[in-house]
Amino acid sequence: MKETPIIEGDLVLRCIEEADLPELYQLIYSEEVPEWKQWDAPYFPLEHESYTQYSQGIMKWIEASATSSNPISMRIVEVKGQIIGTISYYWEHQQSLWLEMGIVLYRSTTWSKGVGTRALQLWSSHLFNHLSIARVGLTTWSGNERMMRAATKAGLQVEGRMRKCRIVEGKHYDSIRMGMLREEWEQLSSPRV
Template identity: 70%
Template sequence: MSENPLVDGEISLRCVEKEDLTELYELIYSEDVPEWKQWDAPYYALEYESYEDFERSMLRRLETTQSNSDPDSIRIIELNGRIVGTISYYWEHRPSMWLEMGIVLYRSAQWGRGIGTRVLQMWSSHLFEQLPLARVGLTTWSGNERMMRSASKAGLQVEGRMRKCRIVDGKHYDSIRMGMLREEWEQMRSSDAGRNVNK
C-alpha cells in the first residue's frame, strides 16, 4: 500500500507510481551529458539502460519496499505538481540501522532556491519518525558546494572528510560524509515548534 505524501507548501514527496516512470526516465537519460550528473557523483559514469530495464528495476525496487515494513526507499519530489527530482535512502549496514540519504534535482532551474534543504529536512524527519535510527547520513564530494550547504542548513554536520579520493575533470576532491543524530533532530524539531508557538 502506498504511503501518504509528505507535503510542505508547494513541495510534495510522494510515492513513485508506474505512470511516473516514463517521465523519470526522460529526466535521467534524455541528454548524453546531463547537467545534474555533473554534480551528482560525476566520478561515476552514468550507465545508460533501456527503458525496459529501467522500468523492471524500478518496479522491483517498489515491490521489495512494499513487501516489508520499511518506509518507501524512494520518493518523487514534486514542486507545484511537477516532477523535479527524487529523494531516497539506502541501507549502508542494516543490522546497525545505518542508512544514507540521496537527493537529485534533475531540473537545474530549481537549483539554488532552497528546495533541496526543505526536502532533506522533510525526508530526514520522516526517517527518524518511521525508523529507530541513531543518525541519518549523506555522502557528497567537496566540489558540490550547493549540496554541502543544503545539508548543513537541513541540520547535517560534516562527520568525515576523505581527502583527495575523488577525481573530477582531472582534479582531486574530497569525499564528504555528513550526518545528523537523533538528539540533534529532536532539538531542532522542538526549537521549530517553539518558534511556531510564539508566532
C-alpha cells in the same frame, strides 16, 4: 503498500507510480551527459539503459518495497505538481542501523532555491519518525558546494572528510560525510518558546 505523501506547501515527497516512469526516464537519460550528473557523483559513470530495462527495474523495486516493513526507500520530489527529482535512503549497514540518504534534483531551474534543503528536512524527519535510527547520514563530494550548503541548512554537519579521494575532470576532490543525530533532529524539531 503505498505511503501517504509528505507535503509542505508546494513541495511534495510522494511514492513513485508507474505513470511517473516515462517522465523520470526522460529526466535521467534524455541527454548523453546530463547537467545533474555533473554534480551527483560525477566520478561514477551514468549507466544508460533502455526504457524497458529502467521501467522493469523500478517496478521490481516498487513491488519489493511494498512488502518491506520499512518505509519506502525512494520518493519523487515534486514542486507545484512538477516532478523535479528523487529522494531516497539506503542502508550502509542495516545491522547497526547505519542509514544514508540522498537527493537528486534533475531540473537545474530548481537549484539554489531552497528546495533541496526543504526536501532533506522533510525526508530526515520522516526517517527519524518511522525508523529506530540514531543518525541519518549523507555523502557528497567537496565540489558539490550546493549539496553541502543544503545539507548544512537541513541540520546535518560534516562528520568526516576523506581527502583527495575523488577525481573529477582530472582534479582531486574530497569525499564528504555528513550526518545528523536523533537528538540534534529533536532539538531542531522542537517548537521554540
